[in-house]
Amino acid sequence: MLTCLLNNQQICSLDLKDKYDEYIMEKLEYVKEASQNRQLVCEECGDIVILRAGNDKVPHFAHKNKNESCYWEKYGKKETEEHKKGKSIIYQYLKEKYIDAEISVNYRHSNIRRSDVFAKFKSGTQLAVEFLRIDMKITDWKEKHDFYKSNNINNIWLLSTKEYNKQDIKNVSIDFFEKFLAYKSDDDIIKFLNTKQQSIILIKKMEYKGRAYYKELFTKEYKIQDILIDMHGTINCDFKIQYDKAYQNFINNVLKREKTKKKAKSDKKFKVKTFKISEEQDKENREYVKKLIEQEKAKRNKK
Numbered sequence: 001m002l003t004c005l006l007n008n009q010q011i012c013s014l015d016l017k018d019k020y021d022e023y024i025m026e027k028l029e030y031v032k033e034a035s036q037n038r039q040l041v042c043e044e045c046g047d048i049v050i051l052r053a054g055n056d057k058v059p060h061f062a063h064k065n066k067n068e069s070c071y072w073e074k075y076g077k078k079e080t081e082e083h084k085k086g087k088s089i090i091y092q093y094l095k096e097k098y099i100d101a102e103i104s105v106n107y108r109h110s111n112i113r114r115s116d117v118f119a120k121f122k123s124g125t126q127l128a129v130e131f132l133r134i135d136m137k138i139t140d141w142k143e144k145h146d147f148y149k150s151n152n153i154n155n156i157w158l159l160s161t162k163e164y165n166k167q168d169i170k171n172v173s174i175d176f177f178e179k180f181l182a183y184k185s186d187d188d189i190i191k192f193l194n195t196k197q198q199s200i201i202l203i204k205k206m207e208y209k210g211r212a213y214y215k216e217l218f219t220k221e222y223k224i225q226d227i228l229i230d231m232h233g234t235i236n237c238d239f240k241i242q243y244d245k246a247y248q249n250f251i252n253n254v255l256k257r258e259k260t261k262k263k264a265k266s267d268k269k270f271k272v273k274t275f276k277i278s279e280e281q282d283k284e285n286r287e288y289v290k291k292l293i294e295q296e297k298a299k300r301n302k303k
């Protein structure tokens with residue numbers, strides 16, 4: 001876990017490092033001593049926790065003795081190093097960009113609902129940042145997304161690139177993109193966070209219907225420091241400008257191709273590699289999508 005209590009105050013293990021990922025010795029020593037004196041307490045169950053602050057892993061707290069009934073024993077342990085790293089990057093980033101805001105990790109809305117990173121701005125605006133594996137269940141996404149919507153919490157979802165190297169990301173299949181996009185994005189852009197490079201990768205589709213249907217993905221990568229994630233969860237950078245340029249090129253090429261009257265083989269070229277989604281997951285996604293479509297139809301019929 002990344003947070004615990006010290007003298008009834010929440011402390012966060014990510015605060016022990018600066019934005020360059022170096023330990024702040026004064027803070028480290030202070031919490032280390034508290035840990036040795038058994039003063040650190042689990043927020044969920046009240047048991048004693050200890051600090052784990054090495055050089056390889058993200059600093060965190062762990063129960064001194066196992067407590068099977070605690071949330072962190074059940075769910076927190078499943079949290080991967082990649083996930084902690086992602087949260088750490090987002091947390092440091094928001095703290096640096098928004099000095100006035102209250103930033104926290106694993107922000108607890110209720111017993112079962114947490115945000116990976118959560119920001120409360122002075123204006124009252126709230127932003128949740130989620131960092132997730134690409135195979136997150138669509139049903140889980142939908143449920144959380146609805147919660148944010150009904151509570152007026154802005155949110156942005158970043159996907160982990162861990163399982164895929166950069167080459168693969170660039171070759172993400174259109175099929176996957178479309179399936180994913182329809183249910184996990186509000187702005188038609190898929191966003192990845194690469195924890196190794198500390199970069200954000202944005203992907204958006206370009207399409208054109210002419211004699212044939214042409215589609216291609218536009219991808220651009222930014223150092224996280226070079227962009228601004230605003231209070232609404234929008235990423236401010238030159239992506240739109242670059243996309244528009246690329247789209248113009250794409251259209252020009254398509255029109256050229258159409259002119260030659262050759263039958264287009266548009267899809268073949270771009271289907272390079274697909275993300276692996278388990279059969280079970282795939283089935284679940286399909287059924288969920290089917291249900292959504294039926295609901296949509298029912299709504300329309302009522303009108």
Ligand SMILES: [Zn+2]
Binds near residue numbers: 043045046063071072
């Ligand atoms: Zn506990």
